[in-house]
Amino acid sequence: MKIDAVDFFYLSMPEVTTEADGSQDALLVRVAAGGLVGFGECEAAPLPSIAAFVCPMSHGACQPVSASVLGRVINGPQDIAAIAADVAYNSMDVLQAAHTWSGIEMALWDLLGKARGEPVWRLLGYPASHPKTPYASLLFGDSAQETLARGQDALRRGFKAAKFGWGPIGRGTPAQDADHLFAAREALGPDGILLVDMGQIFGEDLARASARLDALEQARALWLEEPFHAHALQQYGELAKRCKSVKLAGGEGAHNAAMAEHLIDYGGIGFVQIDCGRIGGIGPAKQVADYALARGVTYVNHTFTSHLALSASLQPYAGLAAYTICEYPAAPKALAVAMTQNHLTPDAMGLVRAPAAPGLGMEISAAAVQQYQVAVEIRVAGRTLYASPLF
Amino acid sequence: MKIDAVDFFYLSMPEVTTEADGSQDALLVRVAAGGLVGFGECEAAPLPSIAAFVCPMSHGACQPVSASVLGRVINGPQDIAAIAADVAYNSMDVLQAAHTWSGIEMALWDLLGKARGEPVWRLLGYPASHPKTPYASLLFGDSAQETLARGQDALRRGFKAAKFGWGPIGRGTPAQDADHLFAAREALGPDGILLVDMGQIFGEDLARASARLDALEQARALWLEEPFHAHALQQYGELAKRCKSVKLAGGEGAHNAAMAEHLIDYGGIGFVQIDCGRIGGIGPAKQVADYALARGVTYVNHTFTSHLALSASLQPYAGLAAYTICEYPAAPKALAVAMTQNHLTPDAMGLVRAPAAPGLGMEISAAAVQQYQVAVEIRVAGRTLYASPLF
Numbered sequence: 033m034k035i036d037a038v039d040f041f042y043l044s045m046p047e048v049t050t051e052a053d054g055s056q057d058a059l060l061v062r063v064a065a066g067g068l069v070g071f072g073e074c075e076a077a078p079l080p081s082i083a084a085f086v087c088p089m090s091h092g093a094c095q096p097v098s099a100s101v102l103g104r105v106i107n108g109p110q111d112i113a114a115i116a117a118d119v120a121y122n123s124m125d126v127l128q129a130a131h132t133w134s135g136i137e138m139a140l141w142d143l144l145g146k147a148r149g150e151p152v153w154r155l156l157g158y159p160a161s162h163p164k165t166p167y168a169s170l171l172f173g174d175s176a177q178e179t180l181a182r183g184q185d186a187l188r189r190g191f192k193a194a195k196f197g198w199g200p201i202g203r204g205t206p207a208q209d210a211d212h213l214f215a216a217r218e219a220l221g222p223d224g225i226l227l228v229d230m231g232q233i234f235g236e237d238l239a240r241a242s243a244r245l246d247a248l249e250q251a252r253a254l255w256l257e258e259p260f261h262a263h264a265l266q267q268y269g270e271l272a273k274r275c276k277s278v279k280l281a282g283g284e285g286a287h288n289a290a291m292a293e294h295l296i297d298y299g300g301i302g303f304v305q306i307d308c309g310r311i312g313g314i315g316p317a318k319q320v321a322d323y324a325l326a327r328g329v330t331y332v333n334h335t336f337t338s339h340l341a342l343s344a345s346l347q348p349y350a351g352l353a354a355y356t357i358c359e360y361p362a363a364p365k366a367l368a369v370a371m372t373q374n375h376l377t378p379d380a381m382g383l384v385r386a387p388a389a390p391g392l393g394m395e396i397s398a399a400a401v402q403q404y405q406v407a408v409e410i411r412v413a414g415r416t417l418y419a420s421p422l423f
Numbered sequence: 424m425k426i427d428a429v430d431f432f433y434l435s436m437p438e439v440t441t442e443a444d445g446s447q448d449a450l451l452v453r454v455a456a457g458g459l460v461g462f463g464e465c466e467a468a469p470l471p472s473i474a475a476f477v478c479p480m481s482h483g484a485c486q487p488v489s490a491s492v493l494g495r496v497i498n499g500p501q502d503i504a505a506i507a508a509d510v511a512y513n514s515m516d517v518l519q520a521a522h523t524w525s526g527i528e529m530a531l532w533d534l535l536g537k538a539r540g541e542p543v544w545r546l547l548g549y550p551a552s553h554p555k556t557p558y559a560s561l562l563f564g565d566s567a568q569e570t571l572a573r574g575q576d577a578l579r580r581g582f583k584a585a586k587f588g589w590g591p592i593g594r595g596t597p598a599q600d601a602d603h604l605f606a607a608r609e610a611l612g613p614d615g616i617l618l619v620d621m622g623q624i625f626g627e628d629l630a631r632a633s634a635r636l637d638a639l640e641q642a643r644a645l646w647l648e649e650p651f652h653a654h655a656l657q658q659y660g661e662l663a664k665r666c667k668s669v670k671l672a673g674g675e676g677a678h679n680a681a682m683a684e685h686l687i688d689y690g691g692i693g694f695v696q697i698d699c700g701r702i703g704g705i706g707p708a709k710q711v712a713d714y715a716l717a718r719g720v721t722y723v724n725h726t727f728t729s730h731l732a733l734s735a736s737l738q739p740y741a742g743l744a745a746y747t748i749c750e751y752p753a754a755p756k757a758l759a760v761a762m763t764q765n766h767l768t769p770d771a772m773g774l775v776r777a778p779a780a781p782g783l784g785m786e787i788s789a790a791a792v793q794q795y796q797v798a799v800e801i802r803v804a805g806r807t808l809y810a811s812p813l814f
Contacts, residue, residue, distance in 0.1 A: 263681035
């Protein structure tokens with residue numbers, strides 16, 4: 033199958049706010065090859081990601097992503113890996129390229145699975161897709177009372193695990209944070225799984241992060257996620273040594289497998305969280321899952337957008353029965369819900385799993401794409417390099 | 424001074440080829456504040472870098488770079504650092520943001536220096552700007568004969584040091600590479616400083632890189648640059664242990680200070696090479712210079728474009744007399760030469776230094792900008808987010 037076309041659909045809610053909700057827009061990718069189409073989704077900024085696909089070449093190691101993709105032959109997983117290597121080399125100096133490529137890579141797996149009539153997790157070598165306990169991703173409330181209410185709401189909706197993040201956490205005193213943490217634990221009850229996301233709020237400040245450890249451990253948080261910048265390996269490593277029961281979690285910012293592996297090797301994390309829409313797709317995410325498995329670190333997906341992205345992010349560890357937790361967008365915006373016709377709804381036990389249908393197993397809604405699509409045109413030197421395609 | 428405007432000028436040669444020559448295009452940045460203007464240059468892909476400045480917000484941690492820059496007050500170096508921190512946080516999920524911000528940051532230092540009548544290196548705390556020995560950046564020839572001729576030409580032009588890179592190196596056998604390395608040494612004579620750049624050709628393949636060490640040491644190369652991907656810390660660290668006389672060099676791919684520091688701490692490099700057009704500008708580059716100094720690692724600039732970028736890249740280590748080598752674009756394309764009215768020409772001793780004039784000390788040529796400017800228009804949802812500005 034030859035890659036005939038790669039189309040980007042920039043979708044957005046009519047209004048986008050500064051809240052830490054990544055489901056307010058989406059960059060959907062459609063790849064056509066061999067008479068089939070596959071779909072993927074790039075996480076993060078749509079416009080720069082489109083630009084990285086269509087930009088004029090700057091030099092041999094600064095080529096647009098399109099140069100390594102269009103016209104390529106794709107008959108098996110090894111072909112996806114070969115294109116990935118070419119993108120990494122030929123677009124070495126286009127920093128955004130990893131995000132652009134991530135959505136294309138997902139779409140290639142989807143397409144390959146459809147061609148073979150197999151789910152992606154089987155193409156990855158897994159004999160089965162094991163169930164995962166979804167955790168609700170929630171934002172801390174403005175007050176501890178609001179945090180309590182949000183946690184209780186998640187529990188009512190059937191979640192046995194919840195992650196609280198962003199909002200006021202880390203911005204005030206350790207005592208104020210403790211109030212939120214104890215409220216979150218109270219909401220989930222003694223058996224609920226409590227996860228905490230600090231959203232890089234401490235930058236590289238080890239002392240401020242350390243000042244929250246006692247409350248995290250008293251509230252029996254399973255993990256402390258992203259206390260620092262994605263690159264602060266030394267600070268991660270130092271903080272990890274100071275943890276008693278709580279473990280560090282991180283990795284969503286990794287835009288290649290090596291970055292995630294460094295968080296394991298040098299940062300001492302206990303949970304590695306991978307966003308297939310950023311790390312370069314499903315292939316490098318699987319590499320990180322294997323790496324984590326060999327080192328006793330738990331792999332978890334990072335997903336805050338659509339169920340297309342959710343299906344993709346479950347594939348790399350679908351077959352690893354011991355890794356039972358998965359991030360589940362608990363309150364996505366309307367476009368993220370509407371984008372797919374089907375959804376990975378929790379079963380009677382409250383569990384979700386990567387679907388058994390071919391490819392990623394998700395049906396894209398043409399009506400939703402049309403409703404939410406943003407018109408974009410990029411012209412360079414008198415030529416139209418990009419114009420929003422019709423679905 | 425309030426930042427009133429940030430303008431991007433995308434310049435390009437009429438023809439851009441796949442050769443490893445980063446001077447074929449340029450993204451010039453002009454910042455206006457307090458009735459003054461400052462100039463900077465983003466390294467790497469212009470179109471995605473412009474897109475990262477103007478893109479619509481995706482969510483609170485995925486805002487365009489413009490959101491953290493326009494309207495900000497800039498009265499001292501601490502204001503530049505504060506804006507840098509905001510860009511890192513607010514544009515956390517816009518991968519290209521670091522490249523975009525790099526050129527703006529340079530321009531802010533230029534502007535601040537002009538406002539104070541001081542060169543940037545003095546604003547960084549250096550009492551003097553020490554001379555550096557420029558090395559010519561050359562591409563390996565297609566044959567060892569051609570490599571020899573290129574080295575001899577550099578010597579005739581007065582260079583005492585030369586770096587050979589890219590071209591066929593690493594693509595054939597170790598014996599073929601050895602022919603090139605010995606030809607390069609022959610060209611430079613016994614006293615010439617020989618530097619070698621493998622341009623990430625070995626990816627993560629330690630064995631293939633190791634197979635070149637003997638010839639590198641026999642040819643008395645001072646450094647082996649970028650044998651691996653920018654993120655291959657473990658491979659760098661392993662190869663460093665196998666080196667006897669040659670030292671590893673790397674860092675040009677760093678898009679924040681931490682990445683460069685990890686190459687020092689975990690990668691065992693002996694030379695850290697920083698491109699101010701990528702790492703986030705002059706501030707984080709100075710941070711890396713201080714970090715390197717404290718650890719016995721030599722700081723070197725990475726510059727393959729204009730003399731505006733060259734001046735910026737000399738500032739972070741201008742005052743460090745012990746660091747005597749600097750990269751010098753030996754054969755830049757016409758636009759990179761024409762972009763500035765003045766140039767950092769080697770003195771009678773063949774040495775260059777960061778200029779004593781205020782700011783970065785470079786005059787931009789309006790005629791060159793007009794001659795090489797590429798017309799770009801980006802429209803989103805019916806609004807023009809970017810149109811090439813007039814100089």
